[in-house]
Amino acid sequence: MTLAQLIEQARARVAEAITARQQAQDALMALRSDPNLTEELVNERVTARDAADAEVTRRQEELAELEAEQVREEEIAALQARITPTETRLPAYDRVARVGAEERTYRPDADPNGQVFLKDVARAFVMRDFMATDRLMRHLREEQVERGEYLTRATNTGNFDGLTIPQYLTDMFAKHAKAGRPFANAIRPHVLPPEGMNVYIGRGTTGTDTGIQAAQGDAATEQNYDDTLLTIPVQTNAGQQTMSRQAVERTSGALDITMEDLFRAYGTKLDSTLINQATTGLSAVATAVTYTDASATVEEFWPKIQESLAGVETALLDQVTPGSFISVMHPRRWRWMNQALTTKFPLIQQPGLDARSGGLNYGEVYGDGFRGLLPDGTPVIVDANVPINLGAGTNEDEVYTLSRDECHLWEDPDAPFFIRAEETKAANVQILFVVYGYFAYTHQRFAQARKISGTGLITPTFTGS
Structure with missing residues (x-):
């Protein structure tokens, strides 16, 4: 992740914190207008504010x-570009080598969909096209300047050449996916370490303690703090596509369409792994909250969401980050909740929400951040990677509640997907393309996530009741 991206992320977090602070202040002001208020309630709201x-x-x-770091980087760049005048006499005009502003080999204005880049890969590795090879080598030198560390890893870890995809294409592909990566985009991001096949973080297992002194001079309570090492494996997400040379060389757009689909599949598989992988996926580690109902309704389902959120909060206690709670569900469950009608209002009004509504739909398209808010203000992530074939009837889905700050995902900076092209399919007049990337994740630093499952979550019926 670049410094500019980190700054944008930090600005978004500031905006979220300001919104939360305003909601706390509004709640305090609303309480002060209540004729039945007590000092205890006021102190509680003041503490929250x-x-x-x-x-x-x-x-x-x-x-x-x-x-401040960005300003310093700009200052350093300005120093590097500074020209110091000397007393040396300038050489003759025809003895000076001049370098103008040199454009990148592959640019979004000249090759917006990456078709030229992909064709150069195929022509250089399979057809031995010298012009294509020259363009790729020029691109390689440009990447060595900008992302040398990751390029070294790409080209030195196999018995074949590796090519770094131009960054503007990676950015474009990363934003579009099949089922997409809504959950992966919502949890806590980290930069994957440049080496090693494991990521290590500490996890506290025994906390310190205090006690009431029975008599003066008695020894104070002593409880030694203890932690354990959580080892998280680095995994490889990879896919390949074999295409005929005729499709690459003679068909307009076939290559870039195929490769874009492969990139979209990469993002979908990553997200699905975070949710569904055996032993470590969200579904595997979340504590179950069972909802059994032969004729489920949204009103009857709502208390189960509160039960699961209570479990998350109890597990984290003072480790809860304000605004970090989210709910993750399949599109069919979100739409089922949206279609419900009710004449009942909540007994406790939530900050920023009309008591007459059962939540809030932001009206966002699939994969574009939070889809809305539940009646208690919990943001909702809609993710089609949530399974819908669970239970005895293979027709149940699950709904997850969790603190997104306690779900960790490590990825390479700038999403460095790589392409390889080899001659292994030459006898079949075909070309092999491979895309891969490394990642690591964990939801297990705290056992806090909850999942609602059971017969109440079978394929929903849209009855309007």
């Missing part, structure tokens, strides 16, 4: 540090 204030300050400090 002050905590939101502190979070705004912390987020602002993080943003300020990143912006």
